Amino acid sequence: MKKLFITICSLFALGSAHAQNLETNFVCTYGEGATPDLLCMQMQRSFSGGTDANEATKKILRVLGLAPNFIMVPCPNIDNCAAVTLNDGFRYIVYDKEFMQNISNTASNDWTSTSILAHEIGHHLQGHTLRRTDNEESRKMELEADRFSGFVLQKLGANLRDAQAAMNALPHPSDDDSYSSHPAKWKRLNAIKEGWNDAAGIVNQPESTPQPEKTTKIDVASLDVEVSDATTLKTHDIIQSDDFPILKDSWNAGYNYKAAVYDYNHWYVFMRKGFGGWQAYRRREHFPKDEIKELWDKNNSVISSLDYYNNEWSLTMTSFNDKFIQQRWATDSKFPAEKIKESWDEGYYITEATFGENTWAIIFNKTNNYEQFTDQMYNRYDEFPKDAIKEYWDKGWFITTLKHLNGQWFLVMTKYADRNANNYQQRWNKTTEFPMDKVLKNDNEGLQLQCVTYGDGFWVTVMEKWR
């Protein structure tokens, strides 16, 4: 108690003793954007006890066993939160109340402010505010601070989604972070997860641990190694194999399952970097509704791919930490046009479709964060629908899925709230041979696989890139 008293006293004293000649040393902000200005800090610099930010900071420091010796400075209009040192040697956390409130509102989550403050405290405690850095080092520091916030939030009792809620609510930055001080969002979410897992005593990576089995089929991940041939590109790993390949090495190397094709005698599995988080892969004789339910409930993951090859359903469920997704599926022996219409009316849009066991299976998502769908079309074509793709591309819509199903090309194109020709690029390729050279070329240009299909004697890939 005595110690706390002294600390507070010295902070009060600071408010008047160091009124002049202050200079900012180093600043670490939560997101890209404005840094706090010195004038505001000089005006506002005081230990204003009792504010929410103060309470949250105290809570964080309590789990770390540290005294609350940060100076909280509210500065409006910076639209950010920052860890700052001045040449007075004190540690400041400068925050924009409105920014904190907006993030909390966007995320509909009470933990956001705590995690942002934990991130800033992480910068201070790890010495990041003591030296200037270049972008590369800055990105590394950001991940360290993110990791720290994940750790602290777990200790405070937040679940992983809570711990990541603030980051999720930050505007969507580019996947290419080469020129920015802050890393791509998926990396930051991953760092938070690592910290959270670390605090929870969960070993990080690989997260491809097979789930307990309930059905008679065994998990692919537990099969013995098959002879397979992996081609590793910049952001893809393409595995070719007679039998379904083991994904573990690729998972461990940071790739995630994106899509696979079975061309009646050979598997081609496309693994993609920076795509989703935790994954589970299942192959089942019948439509895997129990597995879907279990993984929805237990792992907070959603269907990211569903196919039917070689008399089996092939299901991948992925956790998208940076998206809040509600998902549903519909199956029908007739094409489920009515169910699609009903789902559209309720704000759900097609994200995946397949045909197997004489049954159509359509997966729908509803997102309330970024990546919102605003309109959608689908159609089935006897000929490859290149004119339809062009027509909708020209209107600013993009391919969501394109597959050869039940003897026809099934195309779904969507208008997205945050995508346009300026920030997002899409390409398709159609070839008679496996399109390794096309994928390689696109991969080199920074495009990543979105969907792939084989039918009617053709390979079709769709690749995408956020600019």
Ligand SMILES: [Zn+2]
């Ligand atoms: Zn930061």
